[in-house]
Amino acid sequence: MDFLSNSTHLHILTWVVGIILFIVASGMSPGTKERKIVKMVLRVFYILIIITGLALFIRYMDLNSALYGVKFLFGILTIGMMEMVFAKQEKGKSTQMFWILFIVSLLITMFLGFKLPIGLDFFA
Template sequence: MDFLTSSVHLHITTWVVGIVLFLIAALSGKQSKGLHMALRLFYILIIITGAALFFKYSSADAMLYGMKFLFGILVIGMMEMVLVRQKKNKPTGMFWGLFAVFLFITFFLGFKLPMNINFLA
């Protein structure tokens, strides 16, 4: 299982693909079951790679890693809520807002923690 924690690249790849799939599914006019199921697969991959990184590196700053893990789960939850409520033709504005806030907090914590990628160096 060392390939999950040798670097953060696998985790970053899974959440980038997950966010792109979510935006395609949410902003396209029609609902696609296959796309939604693929997105759910990426939810699982995001959680598995994130959990592996969490258990390996959380001793460095346990509280911040725990908060990032929690907010990451909340981001996934808001993504799913937006898609399910869109399918049922219910309002999604609050969930889009929560998605944006939780995503910002998760990115902020991810770049603040020691296991980050320094884009400026």
């Protein structure tokens, strides 16, 4: 079976698991060993999310490359906001702004992913 034939499902699986791991890790006390382990597993999922997203982008970039590129950038931005939440939590500073930016970028990324031609058409 070809990797790219199932990469949409693999991509969805990786970002769902990534969001769950992010929520679990952000709820843990900063500086604990368990949190560090969950964060490292989450970072592996970041790599998998980027690889599967890049594979989808390369495969379908002739359909609507501009919007797929914007979706890819918002996906990277979402991952960046996840890491910023962790960084601010470690320093004991307020994370409210980065939570808001995370949620907004996640919603934009999901909207584009579902709206574009290979996504699920919830918004028809």
